[in-house]
Amino acid sequence: MIKASSENTSDSLAQLDKLLEHRSRLGACVLLADTDAMTFTSLKQLLKETDGNMGAHMRKLEDMGYVDIDKRFENRKPVTWYSLTEKGRRSLTTHLKALQAVIHSAGID
């Protein structure tokens, strides 16, 4: 029984998305999941990140095709809008299911 539970946990751990293991990248994807778009500034403030760190996290998500980026000028200021891509949404769903399974198999929930 214990062995089966341990195997389940390892299976779930294997399904976790490395890119989403960082809380800020996970948070950015979750926040974007039920919005059409959010600005870099609002994501940074909500996730309590610095400009540099948030920029690095978002670049990784963009490189993997998880987020789309739209840079525009609003009131003469550059504003960067992010939205979650279909690929990002699928990866987030898989990651969250695996996360739930890990927490469940550890008997925490």
Next chain:
Amino acid sequence: MQPTQKFEEDVAFVREAVEKRDRMQYKSIAIAVLWAIILATGHSLNDFHPEISHLYWPIVTFIGFLISFWIAKRAMRARGVIRSGVRAKYGWHWGSLFVVIPITVSIALRHGLAMEPSVMNQFITLIVGVTFYLAGLHLDRRLIFPGIVHIVGAPAVDYLAPYPWTMVGLAIAASLIISALWMKPHDKSIV
């Protein structure tokens, strides 16, 4: 640290960020002031120029509805969060009035209920009050108080003098502005 403990902390962190975003609601009182003016003016017309109030309400409230959406859309962009789902929820909620009120009036007319225009206005005020109250429960709790004032105001018209509708209209306008200024915004349902 156990992996599960880290996951739990990450989930708590993300949940906090989501809750914070949901609390970041539009804080300007522009929409409240707009509706305070529309409702106070409309109700006072029931006392002073009842012959044009049936034209005022559908036209002005529809324009007010569109202006409110425009203000809210601009505010969302300024806040850095675009959520068409939230916009749609507000739209369906308030838009329902443009269906329910004509249906109520048509049922009354079809069954030959010889109501005074003022009595019909009382029923409509009650419907609008319930819509405000439900919006307060499910969308933005600042709307509960104006909802209660509408609901109390509808029957109170029978007992107020000399300008009952003007008094109710001013009370509704005041409740909208007081709620917008004093109550903390809240995106989430409180039920």
